[in-house]
Amino acid sequence: MSTRTVIISPAPTANGDLHLGHIAGPFLAADVHTRYARAQGREVLLGTGFQDTSTFVVTTAHRRGVAPAELVANSAAQIEATLHAMGIGVDGYTGDDDRFTKWVVDFIGRLHAAGRLEPRTMRFPYSERTGRFLVDGFASGNCPECLAEGCAGLCESCGNLVLAGDLIGVRSTVDPDDPVTPRDVDVLVLPVERYRDRLRAHFEAHAGGMRPHMAQAMARLLSRPLPDFPVTYPISWGIPVPFAEVAGQVVNPNAEPMAWSMHSSALAAESRGGTPAGEDELWLAGGGSEIVYFLGFDNIYPFAIAGPAMLLAFDGQYELPTRYLTNEFYELDHQKFSTSRGHVVWGRELAAEVPRDLIRFHLAATSPEHQRTSFSRDALARVTESRLVGPWNRIADRVNGWVGRGPLPVSARSRHAAALMSQRFAESYELAGFSLNRAAEAIADHLARLDRWPVTGADAGDFCFEVRALLRAAAPVLIDLAAVVLGENPGAEPAEVTTIAPVRLPPLAAAGAGR
Template sequence: MSTRRVIISPAPTANGDLHLGHIAGPFLAADVHARYERAQGREVLLGTGSQGTSTFVVTAAHRRGVRPADLAADSAAQIESTLRAVGIAVDGYTGDDDRFTKWVVDFIRRLHAAGRLERQSMTFPYSERTGQFLVDGFARGNCPECLAESRAGLCESCGHLVAAGELIDVKSALDPSDPVVLRDADVLVLPVERYRDRLRAHFEAHADGMRPHMAHAVARMLSRPLPDFPVTYPISWGIQVPFAEVAGQVVNPNAEPMAWSMHCSTLAAQGRGQNPAAEDALWLAGSGSQIVYFLGFDNIYPFAIAGPAMLLAFDGRYELPTHYLTNEFYELDHEKFSTSGGHAVWARDLAAQVPRDLIRFYLATTSPEHQRTSFSRDALARLAESRLVGPWNRIADRANRWAGRGPLPVSQRSRHAAARMSEQFAASYELTGFSLTRAAESITDQLARLDRWPAADADAGDFCFQVGWLLREAAPILIDLAAEALGENAGVAIDPAGVTSIVPLPLPHLAAVGAGR
């Protein structure tokens, strides 16, 4: 029986700040779910961080004419600050410090010592001009699985592993004019095929822990032999490995996720005043942890195939993640966010211009849970005003007529309505069936209902009670409004059945789009 829920959103690459596509995907969903769980009195740890070991840090630094290490450090600080700006309450935030680096090496070393890694020759694109192997972000072409434009390593479109040497029409991402040849290099690999049957059994046992797109992709991946997964790369950027047979190589950044997740979990526990005995303590079998990921669909291979295979290679030492809440791409005006192309809305900038409750509500309403959705500043203004700001402010004006008066009676009918509201929101906030979109729709529907409430002083207690109850249920999304109105009680669950009267509290107004925090 799990005693704690460990929630993780995979670290974004430290090659720039966060745009709205990042927030609308895994981060807002993870934050809302964690806030709801804590309101139910459950133990929750929420962690994320940044990844500076990715080759995409090098390619971004190359475009900008800066040192990769400087870009990674600056981006890590920006990402952490931006998460706070939009109200993502992270318990633990990782970076690429010495403690993390040592733990990754220890994790890989134990796999190596147990004989789970094998030396194997693999084919990579190679630049003879620079003498550099082109892996992951260094190589671009078309995915051999789905044929979409892709980089080496992982395909954003289909989620499959993309062997760098199998990219179609491969080119150097650093210099497309640089001729590319194919060259073999010895690397350490994990023979993932050994664990395919156990992976398939695990996902069949936890079929309710995936959304349909991921479930289909994972089933397809596991329906045929799995390729060997490179754990080391013959490049210099990344975490150096101490193995003589691949001297000078680094850990494949896509082989870091399980070690990173364990480290992230420990930092989250420490952030909440706990002191795990080791970096992997919360992941040990029988430790009472349920591991849950909120992540983009394009991250499923390292976190759901290669990563869990690494855990299985430790022969029962670790728990495996049971839930993966994926999201699709969030676009800007129906085109993919592009940092390099300047096609982006930076989350920090928007939070300085628009109250963050309105941002969170709009992103929840347009959440890319099952298909691509799109951000529009005009749509944000229209939707926030019509569905949230206008109805709420009219409701607050009416409720404030009775602020401080009472106690006012609350009827059984109204207590029943509150219980139904709780059931409705719980269906959207709980892991099984989690949906930001449905939670936002519930806020919209309940505000519209209360905005139409017949004017009658006789049922003022019922009206004010239900308004306050809605605010409690909406608190994981409307964090500032709930905190201002309810104070410390905003995140505390209570039973409506015991409420027979209330003294209404004064309710704040919501500012419109264009009014910053």
């Protein structure tokens, strides 16, 4: 029986700020569930951070004409500020300090010492001009599995592992005209195929912990032999490994996820007053943790195949993650977010212009849970005005008319309605059926219902009570409105409320009115 939930939203690459595509996917969802679960009295830890070892840091820095270290420092601060601006209550925020680096080396080192990592000769594209191997973000081409255009490492379209040497039409990302040739080099790999049967059994036992697209992809990936997973890369950007047989190599950034997740959860526990004995304490088998990921579909291979295979390689020492709440891409005006083309809306900038409750509501309503969805400023203004701001402000005016005229009676019928309301929201917030879309729909539906209520003196108490019950249920999404009316810890409504003393409700400002 789990005594705590450890929630992880994979670290964004430190090559820029967070745009709405990041927020609408894993971060808002993780925050909403965490707030709900804590209101139910559960222990929940939420961790994320940033990753500076990705090769995309180097390619972005090159494109912008800045040093990679400068890009990392600026991006790390921007990411943390944007999470705060959007009300994402992260407990543990990882960085690139010595503690993390040493832990990654220790984690990989124990696999190496146990003989779980093996040398393999692998083929990589090589730039004769620069004398560098091209891996992950350094190499572009077409996925050998689904033919989609992209970089090496992970395919954003099908979720497959894409070894750089297998890219179709491979070329240098930094300089597409730079001739590249294949070259063999020895690296250390994890023979993931040895763990495929156990991975398949684990995910079959926890099939309810995946959304349909991931479940389909996992069934496909685990239905056939898995390729060796490179744990080290013959490049200089990353965390150096101390292994003589691959001297000068670094940890593959996509081999860091389990060590990073453990570190993130330890930081989260410490920030909430805990004192874990080690980076991995919350992940130990039998320790009472349920490990849950909120992540983009494109991240499933390192977090659900290679990472869990590493955990299995420790022979039962660790728990395996049991739930993966994936999301698809969130687009801007029906095109993919692109910082290089300036086709982007930054979360922090939008939060400075629009009340964040409106942003959170709209992102919840349009979150890409099962398919690509799109954001537009016009839709944000139009949808929040018709479904949130207008109805709430009319309801608040009516409640405010009864302030000072209580206590007002609350009927059994209204208490039952509030219970039904709470149940509907719980079905959207619980992990088994988690859905930001349905939570936003429930908010809009109940606001519309209350807005249509022909309140009289006889049922004013019921009306005020159900408005408060709705706000309590919507609190994980509408964090600022709930904090003003209910306080920072809304908790649960007492079971037998018979009267209510209405309190003044603040209006919501429209999109564009600022915070």
